Amino acid sequence: MPSGDRVALVTGAARGQGAAIVRRLVADGYRVTAGDLLIDELTASTAEFGDRVLAVQLDVTSSEQWQAAVRATVERFGGLNALVNNAGVLHRAPIAEETAAGFEGSWRVNCLGPFLGLQAALESLRQAEGAAVVNTCSTGAVRPFPNHAAYGSSKWALRGLTQLAAAELGRDGIRVNAVFPGPVETPMLDESTQARLADRATLGRLGKPSEIADAVAFLLSGQATFITGSELLVDGGQCLQIG
Template sequence: MTASKIALVTGAARGQGAAIVRRLLDDGFRVAAADVLTDELAAGTADLGPEVLPLALDVTSAADWTAAVARTAKAFGGLTALVNNAGVLHRAAVADETEEAFERSWRINCLGPFLGVQAALAQLRTGTGASVVNTCSTGAVRPFPQHAAYGTAKWGLRGLTQILAAELAPDIRVNAVLPGPIATPMLDSTTQSRLAERIPAGRLGVPGDVADAVAFLVSEHASFITGAELVVDGGQSLTIG
């Protein structure tokens, strides 16, 4: 293991986050795996050894973020990569949307990554090759009906990624992955089947597809890439309707 490669990954208990943790571990990172789902996180990381540090983290809490970054730095000696993967998918027609649900989507999907960057900034600036990857969505490329809360939050995160990339260069690279339909618990089986029929690639994505994209963006192979948006959707964005 190389001590200089240290990542903090949110939403790490399952799905894409769990896949990202394992992929970065394979690439020689030490990984702080963070999630609000602490029981699932503990079970999912139990076999990964001392190079993975499970952390309880509510991404909407600045205090939680401060504690998570401090624990990561204490355990591993620093932080070189932040992967803002935590998110929630929320659907509702505009007429049925509530103030509470709309705000919750924004707090988790957009405010959370902002608080994470703020909390991690000092640690990221002390290392070399530091990077941030934000998980956006194809919902930030095209409009999906009944996704006002989720879609606007992801559009906001897409804009935040661009602003951070411009502001934090050259010390910290900031990029985004924009997954399309990925086979995770966020999509029920009926939705997965419906979406798979319309993907040009002929299948849904799997968490490893997103993990591979993240691994590239935090690696030295992407050292000249910042402010980029890597769409991982099997061609979904090419379709109409």
Template sequence: MSATKVALITGAARGQGAAIVTRLRADGFQVAAADLRIDELRAQVSALADPGVLAVELDVTSEPLWSVAVAQVVERFGGLSVLVNNAGVLHRAPLSEETAEGFESSWRFNTLGPFLGIRAVLGELRRAEGAAIVNTCSTGAIRPFPFHAAYGSSKWALRGLTQIAAAELAGEGIRVNAVFPGPIDTPMLDDTARQRLIERSYSGRLGQPMEIADAIAFLVSEHAAFITGAELVIDGGQCLRIG
């Protein structure tokens, strides 16, 4: 078994993903930061001037590109022990206005992407020590939010995929957990949504990307070695509200 600590993080060019890259690097991981926004990602990684961070171009909906990405990571760092399926898209529309294309696109990014990622890394994770996968779900996979049919249902599906993968891979020493962010201050939120969520928050603020990164850092660490199939809600109490 390889003891190399190497993490592949999707959606890493900005917001939550960028925070996860910073946090896991601080914990001693070699980090592959993957995103479709490759120019933005490369600029950020170049600014770090850190040989322990690799920029990887990746469309998470493409099975061939997943294979290429994993090969790049293994060639650079010699192995892979952690996958963080963080990439996702937020899409809102009333049911009467939702389209088949919009619905399917959300599912491709939010559910198919993580599935393809898990498939792509399995061979490396089976050889790794302390292998772990973390999927970024959403409080939209705990409570129903109107006008989120595509996004919410895709995250509910990712929640189920997490549980099935955890059960199936536990015997192979691969832990699979999920985080459920609530309202987090990332570019995914527009100004209107940001203000509405602040006003409805028990804490009077949005969560910060590093607060999600800290939780993920715990779940992929040796401190969580007996945790798999867990669902960690990080929402400042959003799910405590009724209505």
């Protein structure tokens, strides 16, 4: 199917990596439903794309809102070929100080959200040609970072969900892969954290949102049609470091 006939739904799309993914997919000829809780910011950031992008308010922990987003996508664009589960939250706390609410909140957004999205989009993806899902995981699901119990464990769970979905849905013609970003210049990291991480980075800098978007676009593309269950590190060598 030509890329101009392809439709993607991207979460966490108002800023950072999500906004970059929307921009890249539009440039590749996709029509995109962009979802985020920050609807005013999302509407402003996607206005330049005109009728190629549909902005929807989406709480990824809500099954009802997921169903509405998929329904709106199909009504507007006629189908759905690609799902990018990019929305996520970064929550830090030592184990001794972590709360049940803080721990559960990370899991609800970072793991339950992608599950609900996959479930809501499943029938549309089954009907689509060349269907693909990309989950935004993290290097926190490759190596342990202290004070990240909630975030890291939720991303480990998303890593497992990606593998399970790839194994289960392959015969339905749905590929499921994950990108594992390292530190990236986004609002998720404050300036002091960005400076600290850049200072010790293998390549001497942080990643750019567009570099994560390039990886996502590849995994969705016709160049990746024999790739499923893949884990693509886009971390500038962070996982090469010891300690």
